[in-house]
Amino acid sequence: MTWEIVIGLEVHAQLSTNSKIFCGASTAFGAEPNTQADAVSLALPGVLPVLNKGAVERAIKFGLATGSHIAPRSVFARKNYFYPDLPKGYQISQFELPVVGQGALTIQVAPLSGNAKPYEKTVRITRAHLEEDAGKSLHGDFHGMTGIDLNRAGTPLLEIVSEPDMNSAAEAVAYAKALHTLVRWIGICDGNMQEGSFRCDVNVSVRKPGEPLGTRREIKNLNSFKFMQQAIDYEVQWQVDTIENGGKVQQATILFNPDTGETRAMRSKEDAHDYRYFPDPDLLPLEISPEWIEQMRATLPELPQTKQARYVNELGLSVYDASILTASREMADFFEAVLAAVPNDAKMCANWIMGELNAQLNRDGLDMAQCPISTQQLGSMLMRIVDGTISNSGAKEVFRTMWADGGEVDAIIEAKGLKQVSDAGAIEKIVDEIMAANADKVAEYRSGKDKLFGFFVGQAMKASKGQANPAQLNDILKAKLAG
Amino acid sequence: MIPYQPCLNIVFAMSLSTQDVEKVARLARLAMSPSEIETSRNQLNGIFGLIAEMQAVNTDGVEPMSHSQDLAQRLREDKVTESNQREAFQAVAPQVEQGLFLVPKVIE
Incomplete structure (x- = not known):
């Protein structure tokens, strides 16, 4: 009996502003508790929120990058619930009129089973809205009490909601990764998952093909792609088993435990989801003019998908190579800078970057930004392969030397006697x-x-x-x- | 534009039941005695009566507003303007430890 898996994602991307969304307190990570909690973050009586322009600019950029509708007029609403790390008793969010409306993201899915071929899929984005983050509750050893740190309270978030368009864990992970790449690419979020800058909630349900949607359960706060994969696999199996054993899936919010690899329902009270949204009277509607949108459009870099298509169509690279080279902006920038030295040898550039260079980076636990070899060095080395001065194996020697000790390509060729005999x-x-x-x-x-x-x-x-x-x-x- | 919806799913013309008031009180974390609930129910029904009168006005062709002032909000530049005043703020807190505000234990 086959089951169809239906998955939708809600991603919270922390926007990379200097100050909070409604006040001038710093958003820097890792400060001493409550040293970045000002009167607004603490919800002291009489304070008023004033919206951060930088947060709106980042939301506009996201909307443009996903071909989404950007609302000329959007509204902030209060989401009411009680929790000690939310001192106002409500979270300022957006409800009926979000800043970013419908859009889409095209993803490359690499199936997890060995033989299946990679394929392309378009995931529709329902909306993206601005909201503030809550503080942190610490349940450590405080004489039976809970410690509250409000440094994070008021940090700007963009909540990105997808349609339930994904049908496997592989698709959900590919979509989350594509979003993760995109928000870093356009510079609106640092994407640091350990610090909680990019958190995913995954809605999972199963149904028989052709039948109405099944009841979904929401896996909260996944902060690694590996855990997302494991959590979805476990949850799907649990739902299928439950139904096939004659049971019914109840709508619930669940947590994934990475130690056991299992999901479990959170205890929640019956009224937990009655948030009583209403427009926040402290905040006037947010207006975004067409001129402002165009200004933001001018600041956007060439997007990963556009680059990918260009690498395939103009440089003759495979879709796979193009997707690896556009996995991050640093990677693409590096590739293009090296390519400038040997413009007719894109495939060779790609092979060296994806092969030797990537392998060395992985071995040394470095990322692209920390690469000890400059684009100029790698470019001159490739030029020496193209003009026949060195062989591929000679180039590997040059590469290893530059990696370990630095140096000029021609000087290394000379010193190591790597010049090949072409006479x-x-x-x-x-x-x-x-x-x-x-x-x-x-x-x-x-x-x-x-x-x-x-x-x-x-x-x-x-x-x-x-x-x-x-x-x-x-x-x-x-x-x-x-x- | 999505029309503005009443947040408690209470139809304005209807009068509130005791259960409605109890639910609102619970959501607002208010402890109310039966007589207070009854008083509140009467007062709230009075307010809903006024709303029902307003609902009767023909508003065809009028764009719904989310704010009483027909203005757009002004924005702040993204600058850090606040400095650390933890000591001053925590001076009035009932209990503080290691820079944290302490509250009765919450378990989810």
Whole structure:
């Protein structure tokens, strides 16, 4: 019996402003408790919220990057609930008229099962709205009490809500990753998941194909893509088992426990979801003019999807290569800077960056921004491959040297004697010597033992101290061995 | 534009029941005696009566407003303007430890 999985996501992206959404307190992470909690964050009587322009600008950028409708007029509302880390007794959010309306994000899905091919899918975005974050409750050892830190209270968030368009854990993870890339790419969120700058709530339900949507359960606050994957897999299995055993899924908010790999329902009171939204009388409607939107559009960089398409259509790269190279803006910028040195060899640039460079970064636990080799260094090295000065294996040596000790490409080639011999006369001389010294092998080769070709290549390379131009050597060897 | 909806799903013309008032009180964390609930119910029904009168006015073609003033809000530049005043704020807090405000234990 097959089940269809239906998944929708709500992502909270913390906007990278300097100050909070409704007051001038700092949003810097990691400060001493309550040192960034001013009168507005503490909800002292008489304070009034004043909206941060930087938060609105970031919401507009997101709307533009996802082709979404940007509301010329949107409204802030109060979401009412009681919790000690929410001192006002309500969260300022948006309800009926959010700043960003319907849009879409196209994602590349790499299925988790081995044989399936990657495919493209478009996920519709329902809306994205501005809201403030709450503070933090600490349930440590405080004589049976709870400690409250309000530094985070009032930090700007963009809540991005998708349609239930995803049908597998792989699709949900691909969408979340694409969003994560996008918000960093356009510079509206630092994407730091450990610090909670990018948090995902996942709505999961199952149904028989063609039937109405099943009852969903919401997995809250996932802060890693791996946990998202595990939580969805576990939850889907739980829902299917529950239904097949004659039970019914009850709508609930659930938590994922990474230690056990299980999901469990949170205890919640019957009135928990009666938030009694109403327009916040402290805040006038937010108006966004077409001029402002155009100003923001002018600040947007070329988007990852546009770049991907350009890499495929204009540079002739595969969709896979293009998606890896656009996984982050740092990666794409690096690739394009290196490509500028060897504009006709995009595939070679891609291979070096995705292969040798990426492997070294992973080995040393570095990210692109910390790469010890500059784009200029890598570019000059690739130029020396293209003009035949060094072979691929010589280039690897240059690369390793630059990684460990830095240095100029040409100086390294000189110092290490990596310049390959491309002089046909010199190579022919070596080949003649090798053939003379191995007359028996030449005879064997000529009587049909083709496999010996590798032996001759090895001997010739050894004789040239690895410096013979491999392509040239191949050609010359073939011609001479043929007699 | 989505029309503004009454937040408690109470139809304005209807009068409030005791259960409605109890629910609102519970959501607002107000402890009320039965006689207080009855008084509040009468007062709230009076207010809903006024709303019902307003509802009777023909508003066809009038754009709903979310605020009584027909203005747009002014925005702040994204600048940090507040400094740390934790000591002053915590001087009036009932209980503080390691810079945290202490409150009765909450468990979710």
